Amino acid sequence: MNSIETQDLVVSWVKLYSADLHLWAKRKTRDREAAEDLVQETFIAALKGAEKFEGRSNPRTWLFGILNNKINDHFRKSSAGNSRSKDSESIGIIHSMFDESGHWRKSEVIGNWDENESQLLDNDEFNAVLEACLNKLPSQWGASIQLKYLDERNGEEICQELGISPTNFWQIIHRAKLQLRKCLESNWFGGLAK
Amino acid sequence: MPGIKLVWRTRKMMASCKQATELIEKREIAGLGIYEKVSLTYHLAICKACRAYQSQSRMIDDWIKSQQMENKNSEEDKNLVRRITDEIRKQQ
Numbered sequence: 001m002n003s004i005e006t007q008d009l010v011v012s013w014v015k016l017y018s019a020d021l022h023l024w025a026k027r028k029t030r031d032r033e034a035a036e037d038l039v040q041e042t043f044i045a046a047l048k049g050a051e052k053f054e055g056r057s058n059p060r061t062w063l064f065g066i067l068n069n070k071i072n073d074h075f076r077k078s079s080a081g082n083s084r085s086k087d088s089e090s091i092g093i094i095h096s097m098f099d100e101s102g103h104w105r106k107s108e109v110i111g112n113w114d115e116n117e118s119q120l121l122d123n124d125e126f127n128a129v130l131e132a133c134l135n136k137l138p139s140q141w142g143a144s145i146q147l148k149y150l151d152e153r154n155g156e157e158i159c160q161e162l163g164i165s166p167t168n169f170w171q172i173i174h175r176a177k178l179q180l181r182k183c184l185e186s187n188w189f190g191g192l193a194k
Numbered sequence: 195m196p197g198i199k200l201v202w203r204t205r206k207m208m209a210s211c212k213q214a215t216e217l218i219e220k221r222e223i224a225g226l227g228i229y230e231k232v233s234l235t236y237h238l239a240i241c242k243a244c245r246a247y248q249s250q251s252r253m254i255d256d257w258i259k260s261q262q263m264e265n266k267n268s269e270e271d272k273n274l275v276r277r278i279t280d281e282i283r284k285q286q
Contacts, residue, residue, distance in 0.1 A: 007282055014278045019271040023262075040278050047282055102210025109243045110250065117253050121260050130257055148223075149259045155223040166224055174219040181250050 010047045017060055018043070020150050021067050024161075027143035028071050030135070038074060042067045064161035087138045093182070094175050110181065113189050126188060133183035141176040148173060209233045214244045218251060 018039055025035035045066050046053070053062055097108040120126045134142050147158050159169050209217060214237040217230055226234065238245055265271075 007285070010282055011279050014275055014282065018275050018278060019266065022271070022274055023265075036274055036277075039274065040281055043278050043282060044285065047285055098210070098212045102212035104211045104243050110246055112246050113250055113253065117256060121257060127261070130261065134258075145258065146262070149255070149262055170220045170223045171216065173223065174216045177219060177251050177254060178215070180254055181247070184254075 006047065006050045010043055010050065013046065013059055013063065014043055017063055020060075020147075021063060023146055023150070024064070024143050025067060025071060027146055028139045029074060030139060034074065038067060038070045041070050045070075058157070061157065061160050065163075068161075068163055087140075090138050090141070090175065090179055094178050097178060097182070108182070110185050110189075113185075129184065129187050133180050133187065136183060137176050137179060141172050141179075144169065144172045145176045145180075209237045211237075211241065211244055214238065214241065215247050215251075218244075218248050222255075 021039045021042060022035055025038045026032055029035050029038070042063060046063060049066075053059070056062075097105060099105055134145075137145070144158075144162060144164075147162065155166055155169060159166050162169070164172070214234055217226060217234045220226060220230070221234070238248065
């Protein structure tokens, strides 16, 4: 089954979802072009398997499922996806922020940022620092935090798309925020004050 | 003595900074249960460092959100839609 109607349906999905799928794939692979190819392959696979879809689930969730498989294949082939060292490095950073009883270590207490936050976004230098800090996150963390803000979707849908449990999701967001905050403090706010 | 019991209970409910900052993120995503709400409110009332985290966490949210808004409908995205649409039309 590959009728004109099916093509039309998939083309309508391309318009609706390709930007979000691409953002996710880009964060996970850290490779814009590879991400574009993976998104294209996802839609081709969706076209071929459209009869399996039958409107059972949300097309978006279904497409994310296909894409996640493609991303896993991509990592298996390139073997470059082994980002475990980065993960454990980041978890180490988070661990060192708190003492044994879970309280902030003195060095980690960050005072209020009293910049005018909306003005900051017009500042190219700040945007570059933010982007650099996002890129330092483990790919799963960076991708999760990006996905959190896309559209007005609820956490449950996002977890389905990412293939993780809700508990995992807010823990990832928590760790990502802790690391981002420290990175912004050292590379922007702290630097300005001193 | 009820007083001692109350103090003991409150101490038990008191979240650490690590837990409190995690609750701040959980609240956004999944919402909190009654005990979690109480323990977070109590913690934030007495912990300046976690109040700073809370406001910084919101700022980070706003920045990433607006960064995404700006990137939406970028040339890059439009080109990708065009490229994939062409590719799909080619499939028989």
